[in-house]
Amino acid sequence: MNALFAKTFAFLDTEPYRLVIWVVAIVSFVALNAAYLVWVERKGAARFQRRPGPTEVGPAGLLQPVADGLKLMSKQLIVPAGADSMLFRAAPLLVMAPVLMSLAVVPFGRGVTALDLNASLLIVFALGPINLMVVMVGGWASRNKYAVMSAARVVSQNVAYEIPMLLVVTTMAMVTGTLDLNQIVQQQSGGFWHWNLFRVWVNPLMPVTFLIFYICMLAETNRAPFDLAEAESELVAGAYTEYGEMGFGVFFMAEYANIVLGCSLATVLFLGGWQSPFGVMPGLVWFLVKLYFLIFSVVWIRWTFPRTQFYGLLNLSWKILIPLSLFTLILSAGMIKILRALS
Amino acid sequence: MIVSEPISSSVAGSAPHETFVLNLGPQHPATHGVLRVKMTMDGEYVLRAEPVCGYIHRMQEKMGENRTYAQYLPNTGRIDYLAAMNYTHGFVGAVERASRIQVPPRAEYIRVITSELGRISSHLVWWGAFLLDLGGFTPLLYAFDDREKILDLLEGITGARLTYCYYRFGGLCNDVDESFLTGARQFVAQMRPRLKMYRALVTENVILRKRLIGIGPISPELCRKYGATGPVIRASGVPYDVRKAEPYSVYNEFHFDIPTFSEGDSMARYLVRMEEMAQSLRIIEQALDKLPGGPVMAEKVPRVLKLPAGDYCYAVEAARGRFMVRLVSDGKEVAYRVKLRTPCLSNLSLFEEASHGMLLADALAMLGSLDLVIPDIDR
Numbered sequence: 001m002n003a004l005f006a007k008t009f010a011f012l013d014t015e016p017y018r019l020v021i022w023v024v025a026i027v028s029f030v031a032l033n034a035a036y037l038v039w040v041e042r043k044g045a046a047r048f049q050r051r052p053g054p055t056e057v058g059p060a061g062l063l064q065p066v067a068d069g070l071k072l073m074s075k076q077l078i079v080p081a082g083a084d085s086m087l088f089r090a091a092p093l094l095v096m097a098p099v100l101m102s103l104a105v106v107p108f109g110r111g112v113t114a115l116d117l118n119a120s121l122l123i124v125f126a127l128g129p130i131n132l133m134v135v136m137v138g139g140w141a142s143r144n145k146y147a148v149m150s151a152a153r154v155v156s157q158n159v160a161y162e163i164p165m166l167l168v169v170t171t172m173a174m175v176t177g178t179l180d181l182n183q184i185v186q187q188q189s190g191g192f193w194h195w196n197l198f199r200v201w202v203n204p205l206m207p208v209t210f211l212i213f214y215i216c217m218l219a220e221t222n223r224a225p226f227d228l229a230e231a232e233s234e235l236v237a238g239a240y241t242e243y244g245e246m247g248f249g250v251f252f253m254a255e256y257a258n259i260v261l262g263c264s265l266a267t268v269l270f271l272g273g274w275q276s277p278f279g280v281m282p283g284l285v286w287f288l289v290k291l292y293f294l295i296f297s298v299v300w301i302r303w304t305f306p307r308t309q310f311y312g313l314l315n316l317s318w319k320i321l322i323p324l325s326l327f328t329l330i331l332s333a334g335m336i337k338i339l340r341a342l343s
Numbered sequence: 344m345i346v347s348e349p350i351s352s353s354v355a356g357s358a359p360h361e362t363f364v365l366n367l368g369p370q371h372p373a374t375h376g377v378l379r380v381k382m383t384m385d386g387e388y389v390l391r392a393e394p395v396c397g398y399i400h401r402m403q404e405k406m407g408e409n410r411t412y413a414q415y416l417p418n419t420g421r422i423d424y425l426a427a428m429n430y431t432h433g434f435v436g437a438v439e440r441a442s443r444i445q446v447p448p449r450a451e452y453i454r455v456i457t458s459e460l461g462r463i464s465s466h467l468v469w470w471g472a473f474l475l476d477l478g479g480f481t482p483l484l485y486a487f488d489d490r491e492k493i494l495d496l497l498e499g500i501t502g503a504r505l506t507y508c509y510y511r512f513g514g515l516c517n518d519v520d521e522s523f524l525t526g527a528r529q530f531v532a533q534m535r536p537r538l539k540m541y542r543a544l545v546t547e548n549v550i551l552r553k554r555l556i557g558i559g560p561i562s563p564e565l566c567r568k569y570g571a572t573g574p575v576i577r578a579s580g581v582p583y584d585v586r587k588a589e590p591y592s593v594y595n596e597f598h599f600d601i602p603t604f605s606e607g608d609s610m611a612r613y614l615v616r617m618e619e620m621a622q623s624l625r626i627i628e629q630a631l632d633k634l635p636g637g638p639v640m641a642e643k644v645p646r647v648l649k650l651p652a653g654d655y656c657y658a659v660e661a662a663r664g665r666f667m668v669r670l671v672s673d674g675k676e677v678a679y680r681v682k683l684r685t686p687c688l689s690n691l692s693l694f695e696e697a698s699h700g701m702l703l704a705d706a707l708a709m710l711g712s713l714d715l716v717i718p719d720i721d722r
Contacts, residue, residue, distance in 0.1 A: 045480070045481075048481050049480070049481050049483075049484035049485075050484060050485075050488065051484060145363060145365050146365075149386075149387065149703075152386075224478060225478065225550055227478070231478060231704065232372045233372050233373040233475065233476040233477070233478065233707060233711075234373065234703055234704050234707055236371065236372060303480060303481050304479075304481065305478075305479065305548065305550050306474060306477040306478045306479035306548065306550050306551050306554065307477060307478025307479070307550075307554075308550055308553070308554070309553070309554055309702070309704050309705065310387065310702070310704060311702070312550075312553055312554070
């Protein structure tokens with residue numbers, strides 16, 4: 001039966017079909033996540049604030065994202081006078097693209113990868129920062145003072161946090177010896193003590209490295225306490241001030257899509273990807289469990305901490321995170337050398 | 344990070360210094376109302392912040408001059424809608440002083456209890472809204488949870504939840520009942536651990552401390568120059584509190600401290616208010632213990648009140664500072680002149696000078712720490 005099944009559907013593994021299936025799968029995964037993470041965030045926020053959250057639309061408010069989407073789509077699209085209308089319209093279109101492309105190389109499970117590249121880590125970090133550039137373009141094109149200030153913030157925040165993040169990723173590439181996300185996951189098989197997070201014999205500061213990665217991820221995805229680009233008590237809605245209708249909705253969804261991507265990478269690089277923590281039954285489920293745990297922690301942080309100042313954010317990066325991540329990089333380089341010499 | 348001149352960089356030294364005007368408000372999430380601040384910015388630095396008032400001007404003073412004292416009484420609760428009790432206290436105090444009405448002690452004690460409850464609820468709103476300004480959303484809901492208990496208590500005796508008109512010339516509208524007294528005791532018992540929790544969860548949060556310590560220092564001289572009062576001047580180290588400086592009602596019968604901090608920064612203003620809530624609880628507790636019996640309304644208050652000709656002042660310590668009512672009477676049943684000295688206008692006036700050269704985010708943190716209620720500025 002299985003053989004027959006495999007034979008009948010073998011064509012699905014051939015190129016055009018495979019491509020179509022993966023495009024549909026990733027787009028729907030991102031769209032569903034983006035829509036329902038809004039619900040998770042609203043429910044989560046409500047619980048942290050001791051209130052019920054959305055309850056009206058559907059059971060437990062589960063249809064709230066649909067209602068939100070319909071509302072946003074029914075709004076009039078306004079391009080403000082004086083705005084660069086082409087860039088203004090293009091920004092929401094562009095903002096989702098890098099996330100979707102990056103997710104193509106993320107290994108969700110054994111063999112569950114759209115594109116098995118041997119430089120997949122590189123691809124993700126080549127595409128990732130484009131997202132923030134698009135936010136900058138959107139802010140700039142709005143010709144709104146708040147939006148322009150926010151765009152300027154986005155750029156310096158991006159520069160400040162890209163560096164420690166890439167240093168951390170370089171450390172991971174050295175520790176694992178590969179840029180292939182699939183191989184990185186495979187190296188971490190057999191119990192949680194094999195996860196990169198606990199590979200302290202190569203890099204004694206591995207938990208700190210994870211923490212740096214996590215903080216940088218929060219900053220890169222513009223999440224509280226680093227949501228300076230859309231700090232509503234200062235810049236109203238930052239780069240999104242002039243956006244209404246689904247244009248705003250897409251920016252909003254892109255934020256969640258980026259959180260999914262960032263948490264996926266954290267899972268793959270540090271928490272063993274789809275490997276099971278007990279060495280049994282590795283698979284997609286474990287990946288999702290870890291992914292959503294990280295996403296929950298992101299929501300948790302947002303509703304717990306106040307926002308930092310902008311110079312506080314830059315100080316944290318330039319004075320603490322960059323020296324620390326450089327130190328862990330050099331430390332693990334030294335440790336690798338020593339371990340090589342010993343063996 | 345304070346600059347007084349436009350920032351010059353050696354690289355772009357020849358480039359002209361470009362400043363731009365940022366219109367903060369009247370619709371802006373950080374101004375909590377219709378305050379408009381015209382900011383001249385150099386990048387993210389504030390060079391000049393000019394508050395533009397008048398968006399919610401309701402001619403409160405003029406209204407006081409063309410209606411009788413009793414007709415004007417409900418208006419006073421709408422000047423600073425968050426501290427309505429204190430404001431009606433100021434007005435009835437002025438009228439009582441002018442017409443020499445003796446208020447029975449029970450009424451005075453209940454006035455103190457309700458005014459202090461009002462002060463706590465006002466500070467709780469400030470606390471939630473201030474943290475909202477700083478990007479912390481959750482404390483607001485906790486603050487409103489506590490405030491809800493105060494509102495329920497006051498609703499039980501006054502019938503209103505926000506703009507109370509409970510005080511009358513010569514006493515109170517009605518006596519408090521047993522459920523209010525037990526409820527107030529319960530609230531005091533509940534609120535103390537809550538304040539402790541807020542200290543642990545919010546006041547000692549490292550991000551909050553970084554955002555407030557050293558931000559927007561206001562010197563005592565600046566306070567004097569602009570007439571700032573209330574928590575703002577107490578955070579600058581001046582122990583000025585109307586309840587101690589010119590005791591009104593029965594405040595001199597209670598033991599309480601005036602919290603002062605010498606730093607004058609936003610953190611000091613934050614801590615003053617947090618400490619004031621604890622002190623208000625102390626006052627409420629003592630007043631509940633000492634609450635005398637007897638009537639709550641003076642005898643022989645004339646139905647149509649005509650103040651003897653003269654000039655009368657009465658000041659109270661409202662939640663945001665010194666609120667003073669000045670009545671000039673020419674012997675008729677309508678005041679000749681009503682002057683309301685509200686704390687928020689003075690507290691806002693120093694913002695222009697104090698915010699000079701600050702970063703936008705810090706300036707807004709300071710604006711939040713001044714605890715402005717916009718109808719109180721414009722009145």
